[in-house]
Amino acid sequence: SQQGEEDPQALSIQEGENATMNCSYKTSINNLQWYRQNSGRGLVHLILIRSNEREKHSGRLRVTLDTSKKSSSLLITASRAADTASYFCATRGGTYKYIFGTGTRLKVLA
Amino acid sequence: NAGVTQTPKFQVLKTGQSMTLQCAQDMNHNSMYWYRQDPGMGLRLIYYSASEGTTDKGEVPNGYNVSRLNKREFSLRLESAAPSQTSVYFCASSAAGARDNEQFFGPGTRLTVL
Numbered sequence: 001s002q003q004g005e006e007d008p009q010a011l012s013i014q015e016g017e018n019a020t021m022n023c024s025y026k027t028s029i030n031n032l033q034w035y036r037q038n039s040g041r042g043l044v045h046l047i048l049i050r051s052n053e054r055e056k057h058s059g060r061l062r063v064t065l066d067t068s069k070k071s072s073s074l075l076i077t078a079s080r081a082a083d084t085a086s087y088f089c090a091t092r093g094g095t096y097k098y099i100f101g102t103g104t105r106l107k108v109l110a
Numbered sequence: 111n112a113g114v115t116q117t118p119k120f121q122v123l124k125t126g127q128s129m130t131l132q133c134a135q136d137m138n139h140n141s142m143y144w145y146r147q148d149p150g151m152g153l154r155l156i157y158y159s160a161s162e163g164t165t166d167k168g169e170v171p172n173g174y175n176v177s178r179l180n181k182r183e184f185s186l187r188l189e190s191a192a193p194s195q196t197s198v199y200f201c202a203s204s205a206a207g208a209r210d211n212e213q214f215f216g217p218g219t220r221l222t223v224l
């Protein structure tokens with residue numbers, strides 16, 4: 001399978017804590033994207049980091065990318081109950097195809 | 111703007127039946143995609159269409175066919191449904207040309223094959 005892997009598979013934290021999830025991928029990439037999926041819904045794009053970038057911020061989100069290790073991490077700071085969702089990384093190489101990871105299920109307890 | 115729409119939302123088929131899943135986008139995107147999502151497997155690409163008039167196989171194309179009817183519409187057909195095709199199907203679209211394009215997803219079709 002070409003799929004990337006996310007770690008952990010599931011994460012449960014208290015509201016206000018930070019959540020960190022990791023993504024590993026297998027091929028060279030142009031960019032890496034993170035998506036959120038609420039239960040029973042489609043995926044929503046969160047943030048994109050290019051292969052020549054090492055870190056990117058967007059609001060409470062911080063993404064890092066290490067191309068030498070073929071890995072990325074997503075940090076959500078000051079988590080809220082509304083952040084409860086599954087999070088997926090997606091990588092794009094030189095084609096139009098995106099390869100998605102297996103996802104991390106995040107549960108934020110109020 | 112409706113974004114990406116999919117019909118139907120739910121469908122139950124018997125083994126051997128055929129059906130077509132419909133997808134349309136109103137964002138003038140060139141590229142469209144069909145994925146299936148199974149528990150613990152994330153999303154797997156079935157077929158994609160980089161632009162109107164072209165289609166290509168993804169990771170799991172067996173048992174499926176697609177048609178890029180026009181720029182807006184991309185349909186997925188199951189000719190003879192099998193229980194292994196029980197899944198949630200998502201359509202997505204993205205702009206083309208620039209490399210940094212996010213995908214926009216539809217709400218999904220939940221398909222059960224008995």
